[in-house]
Amino acid sequence: MSNRLVNILVPGVSVILGLLVGAVVMMVSGYDPVEGYIALWNGIFGDAYTIGETIRQITPYILAGLAVAFAFRTGLFNIGVEGQLIVGWFAAAYVGITFDELPKMIHLPLAIIAAALAGALWGFIPGLLKAKFKVHEVIVTIMMNYIALHTSNALIRAVSDGGDNTGGINPTASLRSEFLENMTDFSRLHYGILIALAMVLVMWLILEKTTRGFELKAVGLNQHASEYAGMNVNKNIILAMVISGAFAGLAGAMEALGTFGYASVKGGFTGIGFDGIAVALLGANTPLGVIFGATLFGSLKYGATNMPNEAGIPEEIVSIIIAIIIFFVASGYVIRLLLERFSKKKEAK
């Protein structure tokens, strides 16, 4: 069997298997799987509104996935995407509410850049600690998540005089667009998707085209050889975390300037940053793969909310089904193995 065919077959077979097992779960718990999956389908692609909302949901996943994937490609495990996203969220919202006389041409980019910088700063700290003191980035980034959560909560309280919400950003900083809203029947689809896709291109450019990307990858794969080849290993580690953090910060900007239009005090993590790890792995840490992973994750997560709505299937069962589908896609390796064995037997005959 040709490699190309296997590459196309594997994800397809994985999804179908996942759907089948999910169907069994629904049947066992007494719900109609056909109805359930129709609800899921309608929840993702049902009409212009759901398509808009699905894309809206995919947007931050792409950026969070890029953040994780970029770090992975440079040999780092960034568990801190969640925290970087939260500080980016706050930074964008803060810039969004603070300036009111600026034209959109300046205000919106300023808010976006603020988010990227905040995320970058949150990535810089673990990068620096790793480079200078060999502190493992996993520990530092996990801790930075908590610092981000509680610091941003405190800052939101501070800017809102003890309230739990920054209040709406000025329209000049908003990514929302009447055009997109009208086109998608008032969904919250915003221009952020364009930024996310642009960043996919940026990541690809950095890694595959620039000299810096060559160094970052080399350092990620073999620090000793990179040092031998005259690269500055420490500088590249820090830079990798900064770029990864900036992607995560932009994911926060999507929430602040697009979906919500404000930042509010959070009782816990958003989960987007952690899902970003799965998105990156599903996408094999490549820029294009991240789009695929984010689309799968975002669609299923958003579409699933329609299953209780349209088919009356309880949340808990829905969560199990979505987890099963993602699990099967992630274990594509097993399916690849089965396919190969199958084709080998055929050849033997």
Added chain:
Amino acid sequence: MEHVIEMLNIRKEFGNFVANDNITLQLKKGEIHALLGENGAGKSTLMNVLFGLYQPEGGEIRVRGQEVKITDPNVANNLGIGMVHQHFMLVEDFSVTENIILGSEPTKGGMISVKAAAKKVQELSELYNLNVDPYAKIEDISVGMQQRVEILKTLYRGAEILIFDEPTASLTPQEITELIQIMRRLIEEGKSIILITHKLKEIMDVSDRVTVIRKGKGIGTVITSETNPNDLASLMVGRQVEFKTVKGVANPTTDVLEIKDLVVCDYRGVEKVKSLNLQVRKGEIVGIAGIDGNGQSELIEAITGLRKVKSGQVFMNGQEITGQRPRKVTESGVGHIPQDRHKHGLVLDFPVGHNIALQTYYSSPNSKNGFMDYSAISKKANEIIRKYDVRTQGDHEPARALSGGNQQKAIIGREIDRDPDLLIAALPTRGLDVGAIEFIHQRLIEQRDKGKAVLLISFELDEVMNVSDRIAVIYDGQIVDTLDPLQTNEQELGLLMAGQTKNGTQSTQVKEEGSTHV
């Protein structure tokens, strides 16, 4: 004499690549049968077929005259075939016995009974003079001892036919001698042995017959006592091989590298290079002879900027480069074939082409305005791949997929192509077969003849004596003497390397002789 194993016309394909093309190997009972071939000739593939790890596309396997299908290693085990792998498969913090019984633990009422097993291990160890303590922990015993554990593992499972895959690769000369004795003892007890190797000396020492394969094809089987190393080498490589490197007379001129009173510490802060002095001139190859661990690694790393210098100075063409970053050192005209090609020499998961560009990726024409020109890199890489005979499926193949010899050729191509004034070659031929060794030696001499300086570090006396124009003997972090290879012999070198002076007394601090320059 009966054949215990017959592999007849074995064919094994990987996609379009034929790894074994109608190879026949017949093992007689009670013989040591060597399987000889270059790196990548298909020796390991053939043995993996025998051990059940691969299924052949054609041919048949007979064990004691019976045709068999070996579908997995368990079948091989049951047929009495055991394999002693090149890379030991042992659990570090388990004891010898625990490792041996791993996978077939004897149980007594659900509990593993290590004691009975240990007794059996002890008996086997005594029978074959292996001298292994059944209760020792793997992490505490030497590499040679670990290999014996691997041998015991196969014997414990009742192996009658033992396959040794490159068994001497990581052993000391002493351990090699002991291993040969063990192999002879195994034969005495009625076992049969297949020995995979590319070392001619071992084959001549220990084997009864040799089957040679070249590029996947069986070349033939010869009786060891009726052949000689030269014939074996040409059978293996397919052409006449020169063991003695042919080279003209050196014409050294001015100093390229000058090292003055260099002191370097290892990672624990212990001084490994102690006030060392050395010069390398244009148009000569200086070989550093010495036993591993006498400061060679630290010396090279200090010159190339990979390790901090405690005191002393290093000059390149009169310019001081002491303590410079590796890039500055490289740009001052130093090429470096590193000792550990996997750790320092290559980014294994990068394509071959990227690896060939590893020292020059940042400068024109490989990089312009911060963007890479991968087509320029690919062009250059293919040029080097051709020129240095790197056998690869292309510059896009990951370096990891190449055999050791081809990886080394890629590194050498990369370093020599930059035409450095000084080429540092650390153990450039380690683990390579005769063909590749010859090729690499010729490249070093070529550089010398072009008027470049070459610094060769090797643990093999043959290599140092063959290739160098001048031999500097290193002992305990100092150059204890500098010799002319034509005026010395292995005995003298061996003594110096072991810390004896020429007149036979032990010397640790030989200041007078340590500062050497001919």
Added chain:
Amino acid sequence: MTKRKFGLALSMVLAASTILGACGADKEETKKGNGGEEKNDFSVAMVTDVGGVDDKSFNQSAWEGIKEFGADNGLEKGDGGIDYLQSKSDADYNTNLNKLVRRDFDLVFGVGYKMQESVEEISKQKQDNKFAIIDSVVDQPNVASVLFKEQEGSYLAGVAAALMTKSKKIGFVGGMESDVIERFEAGFLEGVKAVDPSIKVDVQYAGAFDKAELGKTTANRMYSSGVDIIFHAAGGTGNGVFAEAKELKTKNPDSYVWVIGVDSDQYEEGAVGDTNVTLTSMLKRVDIAVQDLTKLAMEDKFPGGETSVYGLAEDGVALADSRGAIPEDVLAQIDEYAKKIADGDVVVPETVE
């Protein structure tokens, strides 16, 4: 219209790509048809906040109100009757509200102050639909807002606690800091002060409504510092307060520890064998408010753009039956305070000074 078409075209293209898609499109068609014919009864639905419909608190209370309305009017769960959707994150509020609107419910409730922005946004987009929000105010002509005078009920809880404490130390555990929870705190402190200003009240915020373990450690600290009664306004976090009190009671049945529950009658929560640690609960009758509002809407008297406030006088807040935990004479005293508030003699502040 053109936008609709675009959306339809987009979904058709996507739908055509798989068999599943074809099924989906068919199903949708039939559903829409049915929806048009069945619209003869009044239907109502709600969106919970992240607490979920079984939070033993205001989400649950709201759903019970809707269920009761459904039972009275013969409505079934599902389209054209009654229903709810749960939100898993803040991002779901908008879409859940939207989904219910699209299923043609006549009135859609957003339960909880966190949904204020979402209700405001969707109500502007869907001006022909009716919405209601609990615990917050949305100033739109098609939105009815419902507020509670939590401070009045909490005042009574404070009075009860002050009269019952032996150690003169009382605790208050809040969820997240917000206007609503501040009303609880302010009323409670005022009630305690009205009885005995010398009583100390230890005020702690957990920072979340769903962290029972945090509630437990906070309660542990309070009880071991001598506090004997804790009033919680912390949703799921408050379950930890109960857990801690029950643990103490199990270890030593004679220990004098009490919890005052919140929102609904939490008597069940406090059961330890034959005894109980629930002193009383401050009821917030979201169910009554929801039913009132739904009835008005059904009778075409929907108070759009207005804010209804439910206090003691409206039976919107009250103390639950203490089932003997509070003696008769104390209950009588509490009733006197309640009367003063209902009559307007006492005005309880909404914020902590």
